[in-house]
Amino acid sequence: MPSFYAKAPKRPRTIAIVLFDRTKLIDVTGPLQVFNDARSLAGSPAYAIALISETGGPVVTDTGVALETLPFSQCMSAPPDTLLVSGGQSALQAATSGALLDFLAGMAGQCRRLGSICLGAFILARGGHLDGRRATTHWEDCAQLRAEFPAIDVREDSIFEEDGGIWTSAGVTAGIDMALAMVEEDLGRDEALRLARSLVLYVKRTGGQRQFSAALDQQIRSRGDRFDALVTAIRSNLAADLSVPRLADMAHMSERNFSRLFTETMGASPAQFIEEMRVDAACDAFQRGDVSVSGAPLLFGFGNPERMRRAFQRRKGISPSDYEARFGPRPPMTTS
Structure with missing residues (x-):
C-alpha cells in the first residue's frame, strides 16, 4: 500500500x-x-x-x-x-x-x-x-x-x-x-x-429519484404560509376524509374559494397535493418495512389497491410492489 x-x-x-x-x-x-x-x-x-x-x-x-x-x-x-x-x-x-x-x-x-x-x-x-x-x-x-x-x-x-x-x-x-x-x-x-x-440514514433515500420529499417540495413551491396548519393536519391524517368539502370546512372557507386559494398558494390542486403526500408517506413506510403493499391502501387513504397503483405510476413511474421490492429492506440471510 x-x-x-x-x-x-x-x-x-x-x-x-x-x-x-x-x-x-x-x-x-x-x-x-x-x-x-x-x-x-x-x-x-x-x-x-x-x-x-x-x-x-x-x-x-x-x-x-x-x-x-x-x-x-x-x-x-x-x-x-x-x-x-x-x-x-x-x-x-x-x-x-x-x-x-x-x-x-x-x-x-x-x-x-x-x-x-x-x-x-x-x-x-x-x-x-x-x-x-x-x-x-x-x-x-x-x-x-x-x-x-x-x-x-x-x-x-x-x-x-x-x-x-x-x-x-x-x-x-x-x-x-x-x-x-x-x-x-x-x-x-x-x-x-x-x-x-x-449514521442514522436511509440506505436508499425515499423514491430514489427525488432530491427532497414531497412535503418539502410543496413548502418550497408555496407562495405563503396560509395553509401551514392545514398541511400539518393532512400529513397527520392521510387515511381520513380529505375531500375538498372536508378540507374547505377545516379551513373555514367556501369550497370554491378554498380550491382556488390552495392551488395558487401551494402550486398544486388539493387532490394533487394529497396524492403526493400519500405516495410519499407510503414510500417512507415501504423503505422502512413498516407496512406491506396490501396494507398500504387503507393506511394511507388511497381507498383501494388500484387507486394506489395509479397514484404510484403517476408520481414514481413504477408500481407499489416494484417500489417495495427495489427500495424496501431485504430479508435477513439464513444459513443452513
Whole structure:
C-alpha cells in the first residue's frame, strides 16, 4: 500500500477526494465519513482515503475550516481505485483550471470509478467525462449543466447517477447517498445497511429519484404560509376524509374559494397535493418495512389497491410492489 493513502490492513480499496479553494465542506466530509466507517468482513477498514489538491497543503472550505491535502503529484504515482471531485459554488471556477482538468484526464483511464459531488459535475463535464452519459448535479443547477453541455443526459430528479463507471450526485447530502451506494457495490448490502443505521440514514433515500420529499417540495413551491396548519393536519391524517368539502370546512372557507386559494398558494390542486403526500408517506413506510403493499391502501387513504397503483405510476413511474421490492429492506440471510 503506497504511503500516500491512510494506512489500513489487507490492501483496502483506495479513495481520493479532490478539493479546491472554498470547496463545500460537507461535500467532502459526508462521503469521507461513510468510507471511513466502512468495514470488511474481517472488521478491518475497507477503504484507505486521501484528500488531494493541486499543490497540497491546507485547503480552506466554504465554512472557513481548512482541510489538509496532499498534492496531485503523489496521487499520480499511485492511482486510486475511486477518484471523487468535491463541489460547492467554487467548483464552477475550479472547472477552468487547466491543471485540474489535466489531472483528471490522466486519472480517468487508471481509476475504476470517477465521480463528482454536487457542482463537481461541472468539472467532470468540462473535461468531457460526462459526454453521452447520464449525470446529475444540484437541482438548482441542472438547467445550466444541460445548457452548457448538451451532450450530457442530465437527470434533474436523481439523487445520484452511475453510467459506465462515472458517478455524479445531486446537491450536498446526496454525496452521502452516493457513497453508500458505492459501499453497497463494493461490500454488499449488509454493510451498506449497517452504515446507514450507524449514521442514522436511509440506505436508499425515499423514491430514489427525488432530491427532497414531497412535503418539502410543496413548502418550497408555496407562495405563503396560509395553509401551514392545514398541511400539518393532512400529513397527520392521510387515511381520513380529505375531500375538498372536508378540507374547505377545516379551513373555514367556501369550497370554491378554498380550491382556488390552495392551488395558487401551494402550486398544486388539493387532490394533487394529497396524492403526493400519500405516495410519499407510503414510500417512507415501504423503505422502512413498516407496512406491506396490501396494507398500504387503507393506511394511507388511497381507498383501494388500484387507486394506489395509479397514484404510484403517476408520481414514481413504477408500481407499489416494484417500489417495495427495489427500495424496501431485504430479508435477513439464513444459513443452513
